[in-house]
Amino acid sequence: NSDVLKIIDGAIASFSFSDVDPESPEEAAHESHVVNGGWFDKQQFIVFRNGQIGVNMEHTAVDGHTMLRCFDDILGQLTNQVIGN
Numbered sequence: 852n853s854d855v856l857k858i859i860d861g862a863i864a865s866f867s868f869s870d871v872d873p874e875s876p877e878e879a880a881h882e883s884h885v886v887n888g889g890w891f892d893k894q895q896f897i898v899f900r901n902g903q904i905g906v907n908m909e910h911t912a913v914d915g916h917t918m919l920r921c922f923d924d925i926l927g928q929l930t931n932q933v934i935g936n
Contacts, residue, residue, distance in 0.1 A: 862893060863893060863894065864893055864894040864895070864896065865893045865894075865895050865896070866895075866896045866897075866898060867895065867896075867897050867898070868897075868898050868900075869882065869897055869898065869899050869900065870900050871899055871900060872899060872900050872901040873899055873901070873903055873905075879899065879903050879905050880905065882897065882899070882905060883895075883897050883905025883906060883907050884905075884907055892909050893908070893909075894906065894907075894908045894918065894921075894922075895907040895908060904926070906922050
């Protein structure tokens, strides 16, 4: 486990897969920011069972607006790949 933890600790981002099906943006935000703790020094993508994605990050090192733009660009790329726009 030590080697795996070192790999995770050295990553810039992490993904977690939740078995929750949030029914509203508020529920997804609550699950992403309160319930789904994890590696707080990373950009975290929380993928819910129903396909919604939440994000969480420690913004001390990076301005929140900068990461919001990054997440928005990533979401745009994923949407274009899945839908084919």
